[in-house]
Amino acid sequence: MTSGVYAGYGGRYVPETLIPALDELEAGWAEAQRDPSFAAELDRLGREYAGRPTPLTLAERFAPGKRIYLKREDLLHTGAHKLNNALGQAVLAQRLGKRRIVAETGAGQHGVATATVCARFGLECVVYMGAEDMRRQRPNVERMGLLGAEVRPVESGTKTLKEATSEAIRDWITNVETTHYLIGSCVGPHPYPELVRELQSVIGREARAQILGAEERLPEVVVACVGGGSNAIGAFAAFLGDDVRLVGVEAAGAASLGTGRPAVLHGARSSVLADADGQIADAHSISAGLDYPGVGPEHAALRDSGRAEYVPCTDEEALAAFHRLAETEGIIPALESSHALARALDLEEELVLVCLSGRGDKDLAEVLGHA
Amino acid sequence: MKTLAIYLVCEPETPELAEAAVDGGADLIELGFPFSDPLAEGPTIRLASERALARGMRTKQCLECLAQVRARVDVPIVPMTYAAILEAYGYERFVADTRAAGATSAIVVDLPVEEHAEVPRVQLVAPTSTDERIAACAGATDGWLYLVSLTGTTGARSEVSPALAGLVERTRALTDVPLYAGFGISTPAQAAAVAEMADGVVVGSRAVQVAEEGADALREYVASLRSALD
Numbered sequence: 001m002t003s004g005v006y007a008g009y010g011g012r013y014v015p016e017t018l019i020p021a022l023d024e025l026e027a028g029w030a031e032a033q034r035d036p037s038f039a040a041e042l043d044r045l046g047r048e049y050a051g052r053p054t055p056l057t058l059a060e061r062f063a064p065g066k067r068i069y070l071k072r073e074d075l076l077h078t079g080a081h082k083l084n085n086a087l088g089q090a091v092l093a094q095r096l097g098k099r100r101i102v103a104e105t106g107a108g109q110h111g112v113a114t115a116t117v118c119a120r121f122g123l124e125c126v127v128y129m130g131a132e133d134m135r136r137q138r139p140n141v142e143r144m145g146l147l148g149a150e151v152r153p154v155e156s157g158t159k160t161l162k163e164a165t166s167e168a169i170r171d172w173i174t175n176v177e178t179t180h181y182l183i184g185s186c187v188g189p190h191p192y193p194e195l196v197r198e199l200q201s202v203i204g205r206e207a208r209a210q211i212l213g214a215e216e217r218l219p220e221v222v223v224a225c226v227g228g229g230s231n232a233i234g235a236f237a238a239f240l241g242d243d244v245r246l247v248g249v250e251a252a253g254a255a256s257l258g259t260g261r262p263a264v265l266h267g268a269r270s271s272v273l274a275d276a277d278g279q280i281a282d283a284h285s286i287s288a289g290l291d292y293p294g295v296g297p298e299h300a301a302l303r304d305s306g307r308a309e310y311v312p313c314t315d316e317e318a319l320a321a322f323h324r325l326a327e328t329e330g331i332i333p334a335l336e337s338s339h340a341l342a343r344a345l346d347l348e349e350e351l352v353l354v355c356l357s358g359r360g361d362k363d364l365a366e367v368l369g370h371a
Numbered sequence: 372m373k374t375l376a377i378y379l380v381c382e383p384e385t386p387e388l389a390e391a392a393v394d395g396g397a398d399l400i401e402l403g404f405p406f407s408d409p410l411a412e413g414p415t416i417r418l419a420s421e422r423a424l425a426r427g428m429r430t431k432q433c434l435e436c437l438a439q440v441r442a443r444v445d446v447p448i449v450p451m452t453y454a455a456i457l458e459a460y461g462y463e464r465f466v467a468d469t470r471a472a473g474a475t476s477a478i479v480v481d482l483p484v485e486e487h488a489e490v491p492r493v494q495l496v497a498p499t500s501t502d503e504r505i506a507a508c509a510g511a512t513d514g515w516l517y518l519v520s521l522t523g524t525t526g527a528r529s530e531v532s533p534a535l536a537g538l539v540e541r542t543r544a545l546t547d548v549p550l551y552a553g554f555g556i557s558t559p560a561q562a563a564a565v566a567e568m569a570d571g572v573v574v575g576s577r578a579v580q581v582a583e584e585g586a587d588a589l590r591e592y593v594a595s596l597r598s599a600l601d
Contacts, residue, residue: 011486012483012486013453013454013455013481013482014410014481015410015411015480015481015495015497015519016494016495016496016497016499016500016504016519017411017497017498017499017500017519017523018499019483019499019500020499020500020501021499156417156421157407157421162408166408166410169410170410170411173411173522173523173524174522174523175522176499177499262458263455263458263459264453264455264458264481265408265455266410267410267481269458274455275429277429277430277431277456277459277460278430278455278456278457278458278459278460279406279407279424279429280455
C-alpha cells in the first residue's frame, strides 16, 4: 500500500479509470491547504453563510448530576454537520474546474448539504439515494428538490446508503472528467477520509476552546455517533493528543467496528460488516444515517490502537434518548445523534462533550411511526 | 488472428456454457467471481452477480467451477474479480488456488497497479490513464493489457467508444504487449471495428445475457463474433 493508509486501513481500491482523478484531487487538496486564501474563504463562508461557530449548550435537565455539553451542529445551516464538508469540497471542486457534483445520501442530510452548496455556487447537482431512505426521509427529498438538485432513486439491494454510494461512484466513473464526487463521510478511497476529517475538524476545534472557556478544563470524554464516522472524527481530531476518552457510538445493527472484520468496500480497506468470503452484509438501523456496513478507515485504526472505543446502541435506546432530549431541553435531535446521547447518559464520567450532529425534524415520521 | 475473450459469471451452468463459447470460437474465458458491490459493473453483470451469490457461488464454489471449466476447455481461463474477494481469501492463497484449479493469470478490477505485486495479473488501463500510468501497467502486466475502452461501467453501448482509438495509439507507443479491448462491445460489427485497432476483443455483458438462453444460443452468438473477427 503506497498512500492514504491508517495502520493498514484505507488505500485506494478503485478501478483504474478513477486513479488519475484521485491523484488530481489529492494534488488540488494539498495545494488548497497551502493556500491561505482557501482557509480564509472557508472561514468566511462558515461565519457568514453556515452559522459558525455553533454554540455549546449545557444539558442540565437532560442529565441531572452530570455536566453534559452539547456541541450544537444541529444549529448549523441545513441542520447538520454535513455542511462543513460540503462547503469545503464545493470550494475545492471549483478550484479543480469541476462544475458537476454527484453525491450519495442516507438520511438525506448530506444530500441537502450538497444541494445547498451547489445552489450557492451554481453547480449542477445529482444525488443518489436509496428508495427505502427516500421513503423514511421524505422531507429531505423535498428539500433537495427545492434546492434544484436531481435526486435519483436507487432500487438495488437494501435500497439504502450502501447502494446509493455504489451508484454515485459509478456515476463518477462515467463522468469523471467533468464531475467531482462529493463524498459525505470520512470513507472512500484516499484522499477522501483525510479530506473529510480535516473539513469536519472545525467541530472539535471550536468545542475544545468553548469547553475550556466554560469549565476551564477539558472534558473527561467526547462522545459522537458513528455511521461512516465524519462527525465523530471531526469531534475527536482536536482531542487526539489530550488525555480525553473518545467514545464512538454505533447502531447495534450496523456496528462495523464492533462486529465487523477487515474488508474492502467503496474504495477502502476498513472494518466492515462482511462474511468470511468478503461479501458485504446488510446493516440495519432505525437511523438512515447510521445504516451503513462500513466505516472510515481512521476509526478502524483508532479502535485497534485503543485510542478510541466504539460501543453499540439499540434502536430503542436511541428513541428513548430522542424523546428525553426533546422533553428536557427543548431540542429535537437527529436519530443519529440520539445514539450518542443515549450512551453519554450511561458513562461514569461527569464532564462529557457530546456532538449533537444534527436536528431531528427529518425523523418525525419515523419516530411517530414507532410510538 | 485476433483474440476473442468471452466473460461469464461463475454459476452451476458455467462449465457447459464455457465449453459452448470455446466451440463457437472463443480463445479465452474470463470467469467472474461475483462480488456483492462491484463498482465497475453495469446492470447486466451486477444482476448476474447478485443471482450467482444468491445461488451460493462464493469463492470456494467459484474455484470448483473454474476447475470444471478447465476440465472441458483448453484455452486460457482468467478469473476476474474484486479486491474484497482476495482480501478475505488471502492474496497469495488466491493466486495459488486459482492456478491449481487451472487459471492463467487473474484480473482484479479495483486493485491499482501499485498494490499487491504478489498477485500476477492482467492490468487495466483506461482513457483517463496518464502515459506514465500506462507504462507502469504495461510493465507490470501478466501477458496482455486490458484496455477499458470507455470512461464508464460495463454494459452494451450503441457505438464503439470514440476514446478507444486514442487509448490504443497512446498505449502502442509505450509497449509491445498484446492489447485486448473491452467494455461496451456487444455486436459482431463492433467487435470487428475494435479488432481493427486492438489485438483482441473482450465481450462481457452481452455474452452473460445470451448465456441465459443456454449453451446453443451462446455458441451461435460467439460464432457470430468469431466470423466478424476473421
